[in-house]
Each structure stands twice: as C-alpha cells, then as structure tokens.
Amino acid sequence: DVVMTQSPLSLPVTLGQPASISCRSSQSLVHSDGNTYLNWFQQRPGQSPRRLIYKVSNRDSGVPDRFSASGSGTDFILRISRVEAEDVGVYYCMQGTHWPPWTFGQGTKVEIK
Amino acid sequence: QVQLVESGGGVVQPGGSLRLSCVASGFTFNIYGMHWVRQAPGKGLEWVAIIWYDGSNMYYADSVKGRFTISRDNSKNTLYLQMDSLTAEDTAVYYCVRGYTSGSPPFAYWGQGTLVTVSS
Numbered sequence: 001d002v003v004m005t006q007s008p009l010s011l012p013v014t015l016g017q018p019a020s021i022s023c024r025s026s027q028s029l030v031h032s033d034g035n036t037y038l039n040w041f042q043q044r045p046g047q048s049p050r051r052l053i054y055k056v057s058n059r060d061s062g063v064p065d066r067f068s069a070s071g072s073g074t075d076f077i078l079r080i081s082r083v084e085a086e087d088v089g090v091y092y093c094m095q096g097t098h099w100p101p102w103t104f105g106q107g108t109k110v111e112i113k
Numbered sequence: 114q115v116q117l118v119e120s121g122g123g124v125v126q127p128g129g130s131l132r133l134s135c136v137a138s139g140f141t142f143n144i145y146g147m148h149w150v151r152q153a154p155g156k157g158l159e160w161v162a163i164i165w166y167d168g169s170n171m172y173y174a175d176s177v178k179g180r181f182t183i184s185r186d187n188s189k190n191t192l193y194l195q196m197d198s199l200t201a202e203d204t205a206v207y208y209c210v211r212g213y214t215s216g217s218p219p220f221a222y223w224g225q226g227t228l229v230t231v232s233s
Contacts, residue, residue, distance in 0.1 A: 039220055041158075048208060048223040049150075049158065055218065092158055096219065100172040102148070102160040 002026050002098045006091075006105035012113045013083045021108045023076040023093035030073060030097070037096035040069055040078045043107075044089040052091075053078065080110075088112060115139040115222045117209045122227030129199050129231070135192040135209030135224055143167070143187040146212030146219065149194050151205035152226075159205075162194065163212060176202070199231045 003026040013019045029036045040053040051060050053069040056076060066081040080087055093105040121133040135147070149161040162173045162183040171183050182195040192209055206226040213219040 039218075041220075043158075048225055050223070051221050054221070058218075060221065090157075094158070094220070100160075100163065101174050102163075104158040104160070107157045 001101055002029070002095050002103050004093055004095055004103050004105040006093060006108050009106060009108055011108055011110045013080075013110060014113050015085065016082050019080045019083050019087075019110060021078045021091055021093075021110075023071070023078070023105050025074045025076075025095055027098065028073045029076075029095050035097075036072065038071065038076050039094045039096065041092045041094065042087075042089055043092065044086075047089075049092065083110070083112070085112060115211065117211065117222060117224035119207065119209050119224045119227040122207065122229045124230045124232060125199055126233050127200055127231055130195070130197045131199065131229060133194040133196065133207055133209075133227055133229070135194075137190045137192065137209075137211070140211070142190040145214045145217070147183075147185060147192045148210040148212050148219070149183060149192075150208045150210050150223075151203075152208070153202075153205045156205075161207070164192070166212075166214065196229070199229075201231050203229060204231045205229060 005024045007022045036056050038056045041049040042052050043049045052063050057069050069078045090107040090109050092107050116138045119135045125131050148163045151161050164171045164183045180198045184193045206228050208226045209224040211222040
C-alpha cells in the first residue's frame with residue numbers, strides 16, 4: 001500500500017500569513033495514463049471532508065484562490081496564501097493512483113495563533 | 114444539487130451486525146462508482162470499500178475484508194454497507210462518497226456521515 005506522510009501535523013498560523021503543508025508518498029503517484037491522482041481535502045470542525053484540489057493542482061469550484069497546490073512524483077504541497085479564520089481545520093492529502101486501497105495522509109491541523 | 118444522506122448508524126455490541134444506507138440524489142447514480150470512508154473519533158480518514166457503478170466489482174480495505182459487504186440498488190439510488198463481526202476498532206463515522214465516472218474526478222461529494230459505535 002502507498003503510505004502518505006504529511007508534515008507538519010500541527011500548524012499554528014497568524015491570520016493573514018501564509019501556510020504550507022507537505023505531503024509525501026512512499027512511491028511515485030504518476031499513473032500509467034500520465035495523470036497524478038493526488039487530492040487535498042479540508043475538514044472543518046464538525047463537518048464532513050471537502051475536496052479542495054484534485055490531480056495535484058486543480059482547484060475545485062468554489063474554493064478560494066488563496067488555496068493552491070503543486071508537486072510531482074512523490075512530493076506535494078498545499079499552500080494558503082493568506083490564512084483566514086474559516087481555514088481552521090484539518091487538511092488531508094489522498095492518493096488515488098495505486099488502488100486499492102485509496103490512502104490518506106495523517107492530517108494536518110491548522111489553527112490560529 | 115448533489116446529496117448523499119447516510120443512515121443506519123447506532124450502538125451495537127461487539128460481534129454484532131449493522132447495515133448502513135446512503136441515499137443519493139441530484140445526479141445520475143447508476144453511472145458513478147461509490148465509496149465508503151470512515152473516521153474513528155479524533156482520528157484521520159480511512160478508505161473502507163468501493164463498488165463499481167453497475168455493482169460488478171467491489172474492493173475492500175484489509176481491515177474490513179471478509180466482514181463488510183458493499184452493495185447498491187441503482188433502482189433506489191441507494192448504497193449499502195453490511196457490517197458483520199463488528200469490533201471496537203470499527204467505531205467511527207462512516208461517510209458515503211461519490212466515486213468516479215468519465216470526466217468527473219472522484220471524492221468530490223461526501224455525505225454528512227453516520228456514527229457507528231461498537232460497545233458492550
């Protein structure tokens with residue numbers, strides 16, 4: 001199984017400041033079809049997960065443009081350009097290249113300092 | 114709009130069984146694969162199972178293989194998860210998640226979840 005490793009696991013951020021979360025996979029996530037199936041999810045307190053990003057860098061509809069993501073192979077990053085109060089929650093990366101199983105990172109808790 | 118509404122959670126004794134349901138609306142259910150994903154209290158997300166759009170294929174996490182069965186009734190727009198031989202480690206919120214169809218990346222839509230508690 002592909003192991004997804006996120007860092008940091010806890011991220012205190014000052015409002016208006018940038019934040020970034022790293023996600024590394026135990027093997028390359030490049031699929032034989034040429035795509036890289038790496039997603040990012042946000043889970044606000046008490047809510048279901050919400051997909052923010054699919055295929056490494058594609059932002060979902062309605063996701064603020066302060067969220068961006070990049071990466072390739074085994075190394076991926078989610079960035080928030082200026083953290084707002086509504087960004088508090090836990091962020092997960094997930095790979096969908098080598099399945100089953102689909103595997104998630106441990107989660108990174110973003111909180112306001 | 115897309116809606117996924119889970120039900121069937123509750124408290125069950127170790128070794129017991131439970132069947133979860135997920136009613137889908139707002140999209141053409143019978144062309145999408147469907148997943149179950151769970152989250153133990155205070156923990157991260159764990160993929161549980163997938164079923165193909167037509168029910169022809171199913172895959173399971175090793176942690177539930179042989180105990181859980183995913184199924185669907187496309188005439189009722191409903192996804193199921195039959196859970197047998199439950200243990201305390203199965204205690205979690207179970208989410209129904211829309212999967213793949215051509216041109217639509219999976220995991221875009223999640224239900225609100227239903228809580229399963231395994232306890233004596």
